[in-house]
Each structure stands twice: as C-alpha cells, then as structure tokens.
Amino acid sequence: MKGKDNNGSTEYVLRLFITGASPNSARAVANLKSICETYIKDRYALEVIDVYQQRQLAKEEQIVAMPLLIIKQPLPEKRLIGDMSDMQKVLKGLGITF
C-alpha cells in the first residue's frame, strides 16, 4: 500500500458535496465512507457538505453534476462525480493502486 511512510498525519483531504437526502447522496456518503475506512483509515479528513444549505457554494465550487467529491489533497486536485459505487475509480482518484 502506498503512502505508508506518511507519519499518520492527514494525507487525504476530501470534500463531498451532496444534495440533502437524495438517494444518490446517501449512497455516495455510505460508499465513500466505506472506501476510506477500508483503505485510508485515520489518514483522511472528510467534510460532507449539503449544497442545499449553502447554495452559493454551487457556483463558487463550479458544481454541476452531483454528488461531487473534490479531492483537495493529495495534489493535484481531483473531481469525482456520482454515487461512488465504482470503487476502482474512486481508489484511482485517491491515487491508491495495487
């Protein structure tokens, strides 16, 4: 597994934008949490943001398709959309390869 030599600090900064309790949103939260817990446990910071509550964020963060995961760290910044059900793609986005 990569990133082993990182001394326990927050290696992954993730922001997940969702829309209330829509099925896609709920699935995305569940799927992402499961992936993170499995592969990068204790090395990530995940912030789940409900855009319905902060509508101006949609423009600020250039959001179109949702749910949207922005991987702020590690750089470069990456954007993933969807309910995070395609685990391979999510892992690839996180830079985790086998």
Next chain:
Amino acid sequence: MAHQINNDVVLQERVLKKVQTGISGLDEITGGGIPAGRPTLVCGGPGSGKTLLSTEFIVRGITEFNEPGVFVTFEEKTEELTTNVASLGFDLQGLQSAGLLKIDHVHVDRDEIQETGEYDLEGLFIRLGHAIDTIGAKRVVLDTVESLFSGLQDRFILRAELKRLFQWLKEKQVTAIVTAEKGVDTLTREGLEEYVSDCVILLDQRVTDKIATRLLRIVKYRGSVHGTNEYPFLIDEEGLAVLPVTSLKLENTVAQERVPSGIPSLDKMLGGNGFFKGSSILVSGTSGTGKTSIAACFANEACSRGESCIYFAFEESPPQIIRNMRSIGIDLEPHVKSGLLHIHASRPTLYGLEMHLVTIHKMVKTRKPSTVIIDPVSNLTTVGTVSEVKSMLTRLMDFFQNEGITVLMTALNTPDRELDQSISSLVDTWLLLKDMETNGERNRGMYIMKSRGMKHSNQVREFVITDKGLELVDVYMGPEGILTGSARVAQQLQEETEKVLRAQAASRKEMVVERRRRVLEAKIAGLREEFESMQEELNRTYTEEDLKSEIQKDNRSRLARNRHS
C-alpha cells in the same frame, strides 16, 4: 351558461402570453415575442449568432422591460462574454453590479472529472435557482447547454436531467432561451428540440460566392402564428436586427405631388411635371448609356430645391462621381458641402445583401432624405442571386414608399436583361436607355417603358449629353427608321440648307417683280407726263382762242364805234 363563462375564462388564460425580446425585427416576426414563462430553443451552427441573440435578449430585458436576467454560459468565460458584447454597447459588468444581471460560467471538463456511478445535475439546478432567486430574474439564458454532453459521459442521465431542467424552468415561470448547436440532419446535435418544443428558432449562416448571409427562421411556434420565411438578419454595432421580408399589407398612402427630374425635356415626356413624389424610378440601360448622369441630374435637382438626398454608389467613389458629373455641367460639390447630398460609396462585395439593406435602412432613418439614388442596383447581383436581390429590393421599395421617399435606381442591362426585367414590376417608372448603332456611330436613345398613373410620351428620344447638361432631342424619322447622331444632324443641316435656298429663291423673284414694278411705274409716269403736256397744250389753245375772240370782239366794237363816231 355558467359553464360557458367558465370556458371563456379558461380560454383567456390559455391564450399564449408572449415576452418581447427587444431585438429589432424579431418581435415583429413572432407576433409579439417568445412564449412567456417557457423555454425557447435557439439553434444554429457555430458563429451563427446564438450567443449574441441570447445576450441581447437578456440585456434588452433589463434595459427596456425591467426584467432582470440570468445568463448561464457553458462555453465562454464571464470575462470573455463581457468583452465580446462590449463592442455592441452592452455593459454586462455594469448590469451585474446593479444587481440586474447574473452571469454564471458553468465549466465542465471531461478530463477533470471521473464518473463513479449514478449522478444528477442538481448542482446546475441549485446554481440557476440561486441566481434567479437573488435578483428576481424573469429571463434566463442557457448558452450552450449541449456543452454538457462533451463534459459528461452518461447521455442517458444527461437527457433525463435536461428534460427535468426545462420542466423546472417552466415551473420557475422564467422566459428562457436555450441555445444548441445545429446537428447534421437535425435541428440540434443532441435532439433537444424534443424537450423544448414551444418555440424553436433556427439561425443559419450561408455563404454564397464568398459572401456570408445570416438568416433566421422560426421553425416552430406552438400556439401562435408566425412568419415562416427565412429572414435575413445582421449583427452590427447596435446588436442584432432582423428584417421582415415584406410588410404584408399594401396600404401605403400615395402623393399626387410631382418632382422634376432635372431634365426639362424628360419632364415634358412625363406629362410635363416629372415623377410622382415618393415613387420609384428605374433607369436601365447598357453600359455607357448615361444612367449615372440621369441619376446625378436628379440628385442635383433635389438638392437645388433644398431637399436632402442620399446617393448610394456601388461603382464609383464620391470624388469620381463629382468629377465626372462636373464634366457634363452638373456640380454636386456645393450640395455635398452644404450637407444636402450625402454620397455613400461602398463595394457591393463588402458585405452581404442584407447588410446593404440595413445600411440603407439606417442611413435613411437617420438622415431622412426626400430622394434616394441607388447606382447601380445591378451590382448587387455580385453578392446575391437575382431573386435575392429582387426580394431585397421589394423590401427596400416598401420601406421607401412608407417613408414617402422618391427613389431612383439604375440598373445595368446584361444581355439577358434578367435583373431589370424582374425588378421592373416593383417600380413605378421605368426609363430605358438604349444604344442605337447606325452609320458607324453609337448614340443614346431613351424611352419610357412605363410610368404608372401619368400620361407619358411613347416616343423614342435621342438622349444627348453635353457639357451643359442632359437633353432629350426629338429623333428624326427617315426612310430607314429613326435617325440619330450625325445622321440626325445631317438631316437637320440639309433641312436648314433647303430653307436658306428657298429663302434665296424667293428673294430673287421678289427683285424681278420689283424691277418690273419700277419699270412699269416709270412708264406710267412718262405717260402721265405726256398726257399732262397734251392737256396743257389744249388749255393754251383754249386761252389763245378766248383771247383772240375777245380781242376780235373788242376790235369789232371799236371799229363799230369808229364808224358811228
């Protein structure tokens, strides 16, 4: 009965409400604008003017109808859009600061985005909803929503989401313009016309002979009558302008007033007074027959009356026209200096037909001339087919007639005489100039092919251009037809000679008679003298005899007295 009333109310509510776009001409074609509270699809190829039309829709909405607007741009960045339309006098930045406009650049890049399962476009809905709600927008533009298809892969989701978006726009009660790229065989590349079906406007740009013409057509307008033609439109420094092909009614008022042509002999041919004011005159002829001279003469005459005139020259530059006309005794320069005459010279190939049309429109609208010259209209066929030129001229004639402007057009006759034949039906007066080639020389002939509503001469006249101006001369009829030029002059000379000879012959006869008269008079005088001397002789004889008899009587009495004494 109550049921009936109810029905009427329902019907009233169902009548389609329209929103004026504020785009010149478009509201006329659509009979009042685009459907209120519904999305309208504007499709067309790249560079066909979609973005501009939508921008103007938003800007006019704010400035003219007090309706704030949201512009969602998928292709251009906000700054790019602002810069691009600044040249048209649209101050997007100012409108944004005033809180009347929101521009949102929606950027979707396939390379930056990984799709990891089911998603929706709720983000777009939120953005749009937020923008609409913050400024209370009544108008929305999505330009070009199809870009999403290149940024996102799942077409199934996109279609479903766009369908939902259009439905949502209706629920939001905003009047929206959704632009889309034209497909190969379809109106839009992604078949958006399936979802936005109330009103579809197609923009097109066609290039014929390297000249581009922009065209607009209302493909569909549910629940409304609309013009179905292709309407030329153009983009200039004031935005977009669509030109209705013709005003469908022929209800123009006409004037009885006449305007002189500047050639008295021509006026005489036209019943003595010239053309009708506000009528259209076509002067056609082969090259070098003096079309421009007639046009300049007419312009000069109008300016000399103190009226304003615009001369649209498609062949010569203003200095050229002024110099050439001076050589025939027409000085246009003072009129140009006084501002009465405006010569607008442009190459026909400079821009498309409709642009010419609008240039003429605009200039006439601002300068308000009484007379317009177009010299020559036939040159416009280099930028359009004969039927296109005719359609353009129809609109132009209509416009002039409405404005009460007298227009004189010249047309070069091509051997097949296609153009002047086809436009002759549009004009009120048609003067035909003709080359008459006889006896090794070329002369100009003119006749009036038609002149609606006035008595006019049916005679062919020789059209003479001298350094003192233009003149129409009666042609001579000879045994071989009409005589012009030298033949006419020869005929004239011959007649003059005859006149002189006749005069001389007459005076010689007179002299003979005079001489005879004098001889006779002398004779009469002689005879009278003879007679007088004879009479005198006779008188003398009488006196002598009287004297003699008296003396004798005296003598006798004296003798008698002597005898008696």
